[in-house]
Amino acid sequence: MASSSIFNPPSSTTALLLRRTRHPIHVGPTSLRFLTSQSAPPSSHLVSFAASATEASVAKVIDGKLVAKQIRDEIAAEVSRMKEAVGVIPGLAVILVGDRKDSATYVRNKKKACESVGINSLEVNLPADTTEEQVLNYISGYNDDPSVHGILVQLPLPSHMNEQNVLNAVRIEKDVDGFHPLNIGRLAMRGREPLFVPCTPKGCIELLHRYGISIKGKRAVVIGRSNIVGMPAALLLQREDATVSVVHSRTSNPEEITRQADIIIAAVGQPNMVRGSWIKPDAVIIDVGINPVDDPSSSRGYKLVGDVCYEEAIKVASAITPVPGGVGPMTIAMLLQNTLTSAKRINSFQ
């Protein structure tokens, strides 16, 4: 999980500015830019600083698309180095059951991402009426296949299958999704190391790392407690010595608690739930939500928004991920990273 900042900057100055909640340092005027479209921003915006919120400025935008690209470049270099050194190419097997269009799109994107970094992708598409036993047979085959280092079962599965049974069948050494309870248990325990960390929460923390945002000793609030994002994100933040509170549907005063956070990770699937008034000035916001909302002005008839009201948040926070272009691109990058890690570990290559 350790990673150094690869940007030039985030320099130590940036890190200092991002810590300014405790020790205000005024700089300015600064070159502020933030994403207003899906087009990739110029990388120079990474060196922009957010001035203090009290100066009516806007937050630094955390560019997940750009970070993901840099991570994929790093992975591509490592894949080449490994191939040359030991002749092994990392392999990811993806099992898709049924004909859900969204699942097919996700699988296609994963396949493309693998190709872009030189990871072999094996894909099996099974009809919706496949039996659980047949799926288990495929998993068993990939478990034993030395050219496969990661196995991913695209969810959701058809309702006649027991998801737990299927996921538990994946060998822990190839569980690149990191959802096996043994991985989650190790993630929760001090002094233990999970073999894999779930991709989306790992991507959230990686963004904080790469932007030089310190976590240790900070108040962090995670909104949502799902098995795939909220819960492991809270465990990861705690591993990095944040003081973590988890807010969920049964929380009576989510706004009040969220307002105490230096770092907010929102992963609840409620469009624009977190308003500007929920945010402490200069907080850092990682928005995992990707929610379609009606938008007559769009040719598609909808647009994607996060769990955080971006327009309000950007005026209060010191840094924020956009939607899309924030956490989204990081998930697949982390999947590739987990697959590379697995191939290295299985082949004792460092």
Next chain:
Amino acid sequence: MASSSIFNPPSSTTALLLRRTRHPIHVGPTSLRFLTSQSAPPSSHLVSFAASATEASVAKVIDGKLVAKQIRDEIAAEVSRMKEAVGVIPGLAVILVGDRKDSATYVRNKKKACESVGINSLEVNLPADTTEEQVLNYISGYNDDPSVHGILVQLPLPSHMNEQNVLNAVRIEKDVDGFHPLNIGRLAMRGREPLFVPCTPKGCIELLHRYGISIKGKRAVVIGRSNIVGMPAALLLQREDATVSVVHSRTSNPEEITRQADIIIAAVGQPNMVRGSWIKPDAVIIDVGINPVDDPSSSRGYKLVGDVCYEEAIKVASAITPVPGGVGPMTIAMLLQNTLTSAKRINSFQ
């Protein structure tokens, strides 16, 4: 984890009073009693009510010794019923390596507790220079022994052994300590059920249940994040829909955060760390700490105190566990319960 209140009362009235933080209901004067010695209090104190802290009254004392006794009685009845119905007696194997006096005392107490409820206890005492392989052989034997339903390795082990290796060797179906990462992972995940919940945090939650203290929607603060108490306690509280914050050594403002809690679980091993000023009026306090401090007036030269300053806390809280006589007795009761549960599960007895 579900459990009904066995007391007569905690009635619904008690539960109401314990919820009065939001909806003040004034009753009184009430018959207030609290523990001033280690002697078992009369059970009638369980029907006492704490008046509002603003009336300068004291907290209800949560009597772990009495609750543990009632649980042991319930277990004894179940052990008898099982023996009569299917001829199976639950068995707990305890492995003690080395000659630490405190460990020997713990093991002796566990043995006595087993006997008191009719659970078979098998004990093996190995010299400090036993090899890890020899310990693993014993574990392997107990793993295969159908008369053993729970295996407990007394910690700490001598330093030449790898604790993780040894603990991981215990079959998950007999891991009555609940420390296996697979159990912890299932505890963390929604929709999954651990085979066993670690005994001390389970005892904390059981005390809340048996006193009719509702957890759902409450703010809970866990002080300490150890693998054996703090972390699983936080996961348990979250499973019961509390909004949980975990405070630890890196937390910059533990007092401020703790003061927001409706329920405090303190498990940090710092005598009297939590002062009266840390406590929200009418909070419920579960004190896991058992710390020896110098006491010239005691014949032993020391006394045991909790992580919470009892004398101050009792004036602010609505309910509190004493030290000793609070959480302590619950740990062994939960170990017996886990052993019974295991024997029932292995023998498909309900």
